[in-house]
Amino acid sequence: MMTTNEQLNKLSFGALDFAFRMAQISLDSTEKFAKLSLELSKQSLEDNVKLARELGDVKEPQQAVSSLNQLAARNLEQAVANSRNVYDIVSQTQAELGKLAEDNFNELNKSVIGNLEALTKNAPAGSETLVNTLKSGLAASTAALHTLTKAGQQVAEFADSSVKAATSATADAVKSAAKRTAG
Numbered sequence: 001m002m003t004t005n006e007q008l009n010k011l012s013f014g015a016l017d018f019a020f021r022m023a024q025i026s027l028d029s030t031e032k033f034a035k036l037s038l039e040l041s042k043q044s045l046e047d048n049v050k051l052a053r054e055l056g057d058v059k060e061p062q063q064a065v066s067s068l069n070q071l072a073a074r075n076l077e078q079a080v081a082n083s084r085n086v087y088d089i090v091s092q093t094q095a096e097l098g099k100l101a102e103d104n105f106n107e108l109n110k111s112v113i114g115n116l117e118a119l120t121k122n123a124p125a126g127s128e129t130l131v132n133t134l135k136s137g138l139a140a141s142t143a144a145l146h147t148l149t150k151a152g153q154q155v156a157e158f159a160d161s162s163v164k165a166a167t168s169a170t171a172d173a174v175k176s177a178a179k180r181t182a183g
Contacts, residue, residue, distance in 0.1 A: 026093075029089060
């Protein structure tokens, strides 16, 4: 059996590890957003230079309108793709943080069960009912958390498939509109 100092030490290291993992996940997410932002800035600059060159070579107003319509369609397609990239980063971060919280809860649950077992061994006669009630309550709360976690995952999966379908439909509509405008 661990002493109180060992238990506090283990608890402190567990909290430190949890904070470190949470910070690491947050920094990874921030890095992905920064990388995406830089890529978008670079692409935007390249597109604007290309457009300026195209508009500089324009001989007729209709040609300028056609170039601007094509640019608008490309920009809309890019915006849809970018929103999907942002959604993917947010979803991945949420999943990692959710897994971290669930793992932390499971460790806490194991610790509480271990302490209840120790309490059972050292409890006075006749306290078995109280200890069993505590164990039962803990088991019920753990089951409820797992049910809520599963429901949350199902909602996230549904939202993900809905976002993918909406993104695909929007991209298809943009391509259709661009073809009609160009034709």
